[in-house]
Amino acid sequence: MPDKPLLPQGQELAAPPSFRWVAVSLAVAFLLTLLPWPDGWRWLVPDFTLMALLYWHIHAPRLAPLGAAFGFGLMTDAVRGVLMGQHAVAYTLTAFLAIYLRRRLENFSAPARAVQLAPLFLFKEMLVLALGWLFGGHAADWRFLLAGIVAALLWLPLAMLFDRLAGRPWSESAPSRAVK
Amino acid sequence: MSRTPQAPMFVREMGLPVRLTLYLVFGLGLMVADQRLDALSLLRSSMMALLHPMQAQLARPFQFFGEASDFFVIHGDLMADNRKLSQERDALLQSMQSWRSLELENTRLRDLLALPPRPEVASLAAEIIRTQPDPFARRVVVNRGEKDGVLPGRPVVDPHGLVGQVTRVYPTSSEVTLLVSKEQSAPVMNARNGLRLIVSGVGSDDLLEVRYLDMQADLKAGDLLATSGIDGVYPAGIPVARVLRLEMPSHTPFARAVCAPLAQTGQYQHVLILQPRPGLAAPVPPVPAAPSPEQRDAG
16 A cells, blocks of 8 residues: 555545635535524534534645634624634634644544544533633533534544545545554 | 645745634633623624524424424314313403402502502513523523514513523524523512512423522422512513422521422423513613523623
């Protein structure tokens, strides 16, 4: 098995993900969180916006800058009616970690990447709870941490879908044995 | 900056950690401004004015499917419902008659005693459009807002009892914090003997509690608790909860009463927002007897 090529190969080189694609997918993910989810599952609904953001932060960080995470965080704050800045700070920190770790994350196969991302999703949920607790002084409902685990479980299908849409061959995400 | 997926050869921008720090400082500043100074309500309501129509459009297909399943009902069911409803209506009309005469009598007696008239309230029907996934409080969004004259602090009721309080008002929607959410409370009166208490949420959907209860307090399982009206937020006489059991203290000097809320927010799609009737003065400016979230946040 040869080393991972330095440049993207095949269709991804010919038609790299465009800014329009990134914007549309982020908007769709944000709209998904606005759907009227059933009340009984409210702590299980994953943060689709963050999932889409992290995908682009890992695969095309030039197209999804930190500011995108901050802006979508602010919109989430407004929609959820929590303190302005709570999700914005949590998204920005998580996005920073994802961009910082992206070279390492790229070397994993897609399922292994989901495992690597689970702590990040949990970190975001914890950060939101901790910030709300620090600023509001209310006791949090810790069941909402489950949303982070659900997000990690749903990461794989979402990544497959985005890979397909972005024209990145699924085989590229197969385990690379270059890293020993 | 050109939008290319690959990094340009010569980068002329701030490094990632610097950008992160700037965003974090800005975000934390926003949080402080929102919490301490309450300065961002304009930003929030303008963002909601943009986002709320989108949410309403997204919810529409789901509403349609809900209504479509209602369409296929059996004629017999409708007949039975109709019969039951007209019986209920007759019973209600009868009790209304005695209520009218009692109200007249009450007004006359209050006149005799030179008591101020009871504040009258008008109600505004609202539909619950969604629940907020908030880990800190139980909140729902209703489809009435600033344009309908809703103001923060208004009490919200359903056919069975007190639901909660309007805490945030957007242009076309508003947010109601339910009484069952943690740290919400309402001043109540035991309907049996007039004992005044404060009932608070515990964070569960079907439990309320009376904390710091005197061990000798005359409160029994089955007692009905209704708002006492002394806080000026909730008008008097709205049923709130029924006492389930009393828990005697084991190592504290106070007992605790566990109650079941009477409002059934999970079941009903519609609630009433109570507004002071136009023409009459507003009841009393809100007194922090029942700390509303804004007041708590501000303090």
